[in-house]
Amino acid sequence: MSPPATERSRMLIGAVADDFTGATDLASGFRRRGLETVVIVDPAAVEPATYAGVDAVVVALKSRTAPVDEAVARSTAALSWLVEAGAERFALKYCSTFDSTDEGNIGPVLDAFRDRLGVERVIVVPAFPANGRTVREGRLFVGDDLLEDSPMRHHPLTPMTRSRLRDLLAPQTRATVTEVPLQDVRAGADALRSTLDDAPAGYLVVDAVDDDDLVTIGRATAHHRLLSGGAGLALGVGADDAPAPALPAEFSHVTGRRLVVCGSASAATRGQIAHAAATHPTRKVDLEAATAGPAAEIAELTAWVRGLDADAVPVVYSVGDPSDVVAATDRATSDATPDAAALVETVLSTLVHDLVADGTVGRVVVAGGETSGAVVTALGAPALVIGPPLGPGVCWSAATTSGGRPVALVLKSGNFGAADLFSTAWEALS
Structure with a gap:
């Protein structure tokens, strides 16, 4: 901005x-x-x-x-x-x-x-x-x-x-x-x-x-x-009768494909993943593979996204049902393995960084507070310009990465957003 x-x-x-x-x-x-x-x-x-x-x-x-x-x-x-x-x-x-x-x-x-x-x-x-x-x-x-x-x-x-x-x-x-x-x-x-x-x-x-x-x-x-x-x-704060703000100019510079990444284990996000799975390609982070070597799992996910049709909306997630939470918790209690939440943050934030850095992806929905922080940090964006709302507590924002790439982001609390958010979020930018 x-x-x-x-x-x-x-x-x-x-x-x-x-x-x-x-x-x-x-x-x-x-x-x-x-x-x-x-x-x-x-x-x-x-x-x-x-x-x-x-x-x-x-x-x-x-x-x-x-x-x-x-x-x-x-x-x-x-x-x-x-x-x-x-x-x-x-x-x-x-x-x-x-x-x-x-x-x-x-x-x-x-x-x-x-x-x-x-x-x-x-x-x-x-x-x-x-x-x-x-x-x-x-x-x-x-x-x-x-x-x-x-x-x-x-x-x-x-x-x-x-x-x-x-x-x-x-x-x-x-x-x-x-x-x-x-x-x-x-x-x-x-x-x-x-x-x-x-x-x-x-x-x-x-x-x-x-x-x-x-x-x-x-x-x-x-x-x-x-x-x-x-x-x-x-x-x-502000005026009761404020006019609807126009879409900030920063969004006009955003190009590239779409991507959804989910690090949240909340019931709302799991429902959004299930809804998206009916019409969008989805892939779960392989925690075992990531534990053995995060770079290899990130490379697998990156290649998968790049191999999809350009108009696809791929969804990469860490938790699909409650049993995944138990499994991740059990894994995190082992001294022999990295913390599961930190591992997921590393995988998803690096995935987004790599796909934005080469221009493959330009619009990203991120589910989960900790994951959102990791993604923005990885992108190296010093500021976010606030754009159109998608519902209570959810909105688009625009940023420029440390490498000079414009990107549009939804940083969504795991508990927020409509069930069809991963399918409909993009309409606000059209």
């Missing part, structure tokens, strides 16, 4: 996201609200002044499951970059299912942000009703199920066995955690503002069950310098 043509000296909001799919998720929400938006992948490679006049900038990190000290250091470095870029307000974006452990990383990063910015109160609003994430009586729901009864209970890295956000956050922070019930939200923005301003210093877990609640929360916290939550935060 070229430096903005606007003459504003400060960006309206700068956000730090703890994974790449979350970054594009929030950025897409900002764009739908009429804000010119860019995602920064490598702040060290970009001068803050370059984007000082952009409405919204989101820094994408791969810190959700990193060691706490590393997550705090990288997040505060990103925050300092946004401060230097002149952001008026700031946000920490985390997953709408509050993915974390008792050690972090949400609480420690929030504590560091509060200290850096000198703020007293910060809202905690993971609710994203469009994707079934709501907060009622301080408890997080996934659809009709409490978080602890949802598939997130069995997440291999951040198993969510409790639903009350205060109980999840309190072990991670030294600050007070206060609950703000739905009746206070429904009292209106002015009344809610007073309630929040009178609350104890610390974190304020605010109920929200629909988009109107998020809009109210946004208006009530328009004076807050720091926000925290899921992509639903975007509903409170």
